[in-house]
Amino acid sequence: xxxxxxxxxxxxxxxxxxxxxxxxxxxxxxxxxxxxxxxxxxxxxxxxxxxxxxxxxxxxxxxxxxxxxxxxxxxxxxxxxxxxxxxxxxxxxxxxxxxxxxxxxxxxxxxxxxxxxxxxxxxxxxxxxxxxxxxxxxxxxxxxxxxxxxxxxxxxxxxxxxxxxxxxxxxxxxxxxxxxxxxxxxxxxxxxxxxxxxxxxxxxxxxxxxxxxxxxxxxxxxxxxxxxxxxxxxxxxxxxxxxxxxxxxxxxxxxxxxxxxxxxxxxxxxxxxxxxxxxxxxxxxxxxxxxxxxxx
Numbered sequence: 001x002x003x004x005x006x007x008x009x010x011x012x013x014x015x016x017x018x019x020x021x022x023x024x025x026x027x028x029x030x031x032x033x034x035x036x037x038x039x040x041x042x043x044x045x046x047x048x049x050x051x052x053x054x055x056x057x058x059x060x061x062x063x064x065x066x067x068x069x070x071x072x073x074x075x076x077x078x079x080x081x082x083x084x085x086x087x088x089x090x091x092x093x094x095x096x097x098x099x100x101x102x103x104x105x106x107x108x109x110x111x112x113x114x115x116x117x118x119x120x121x122x123x124x125x126x127x128x129x130x131x132x133x134x135x136x137x138x139x140x141x142x143x144x145x146x147x148x149x150x151x152x153x154x155x156x157x158x159x160x161x162x163x164x165x166x167x168x169x170x171x172x173x174x175x176x177x178x179x180x181x182x183x184x185x186x187x188x189x190x191x192x193x194x195x196x197x198x199x200x201x202x203x204x205x206x207x208x209x210x211x212x213x214x215x216x217x218x219x220x221x222x223x224x225x226x227x228x229x230x231x232x233x234x235x236x237x238x239x240x241x242x243x244x245x246x247x248x249x250x251x252x253x254x255x256x257x258x259x260x261x262x263x264x265x266x267x268x269x270x271x272x273x274x275x276x277x278x279x280x281x282x283x284x285x286x287x288x289x290x291x292x293x294x295x296x
Contacts, residue, residue, distance in 0.1 A: 001062050002165075003082075006070025008100055008139075011154050013068065015162035056089055064094040064132075066169060071118040072102050072111040083130050094132040096172060097122070098165060101210065103140040123291055126189050135168055136192050136210040136291065137161060145195065145207055164193050164209065167283060171239055176271035177247075178254075182237045188287040196238070196282035201246075201256040204282060212288050235267040239283040241275035 004013035059065055065086060083095055099122055104112050119136075126134035139157060142148070146160045171182050184191075194208035212234055238261065246253045261268045275281055 001059065001064070002066045002068060004068045005082075006068075006073050006100070008102075008154070008158070009068040009070050011158035012100075012162050012165065015158050016165060056085055059086055059090050059093060062090065062093055064096060064169075064173065066096045066098065066165065068098045068100065068165065069118075069122070070100050070102075071122075072107055072115040073118075074114060083125065087130060094172075095130065096133045096135070096168070097126070097131055098135045098137055098161075098168070100161070101136060101138045103138075119291070123190055127289065129186070129189070131189065133172065134190050136190065137164060138210045141209045141211075145209065167239075168193060168285075171271070171283075171285070174273070176273055179240075179271040180269050181271060182239070182269075182285060184235050184237070184287045188235050188289050190289065190291055191285050191287040194284045194286065196284055201253070201260060201282075204260065206284055208284075208286060212286060212291055234286050234288045236264060236269075237285045237287070238268065238270040239285070240270065240272045241277075241281040241283070242272055243275050243278055243280045246280050247272075247274060 002013055002016050004010050067082065086093060086095060099119065101115060101119070102111075104115070107115065122134065125131060139161075142157060142160050142164075146156075148156050148160065175181055192208050192210035192212060194206055196204040197207050238257075240257065242253065257270060257272075261270060
């Protein structure tokens with residue numbers, strides 16, 4: 001099940017509603033005719049927070065919920081207390097979040113400040129353990145990787161991000177054919193998603209949808225070139241959706257995968273799934289305990 005807060009997140013939820021349950025806070029429940037901005041959440045919270053509890057009662061029997069949040073809108077008391085309400089209704093539920101980061105050049109100064117503040121606040125909430133996993137997605141990188149057209153811009157970007165969300169949910173909740181199910185150390189709860197750009201397991205290029213600016217990884221020189229003060233190790237998990245040919249040639253395929261991981265350092269794991277298509281597709285999740293904002 002998904003909950004969206006913010007205008008762009010609403011567009012993503014519209015796409016996800018075709019494949020999963022979406023909890024829409026609409027006029028039937030909260031007397032509004034569309035998805036809510038953070039400001040509207042705040043106003044409704046001031047009026048009657050019992051309304052929110054009633055509407056979240058649907059989560060009582062759910063195993064997980066995925067919250068999609070726009071970071072450039074005003075930080076909201078109701079959005080911050082949303083996790084508290086959900087845990088009160090269902091203490092055992094897994095809460096996953098996706099935080100949407102927008103290109104600063106396309107935002108007003110006020111919205112840039114909102115985005116920076118929200119990112120700092122939500123990563124602290126992620127670090128406390130109440131949220132099982134927080135994903136960071138930079139829309140400017142999504143646009144670059146998927147070669148988004150400016151025609152029907154919001155729709156095409158939302159389609160692309162919704163596919164990332166679906167992949168994240170599948171990986172979080174599905175057991176692999178081989179390898180280990182995605183997991184990290186308890187402190188590494190902040191993640192970003194990426195694709196491995198190649199059809200050849202021997203030559204894969206990692207393309208991420210958010211840059212972890214505090215990156216330090218064994219065998220990786222990124223951190224050495226940066227002037228950031230944080231010294232936090234990252235952890236990588238590779239996901240291989242393999243076609244029938246690669247699944248059948250197990251020994252050769254595993255040899256290539258192990259060779260790839262050997263070149264990436266110690267903090268790596270992987271899982272293998274069936275692609276169900278003629279082509280194989282490869283993804284990666286990078287996780288950390290803290291994200292340092294780049295210096296302006």
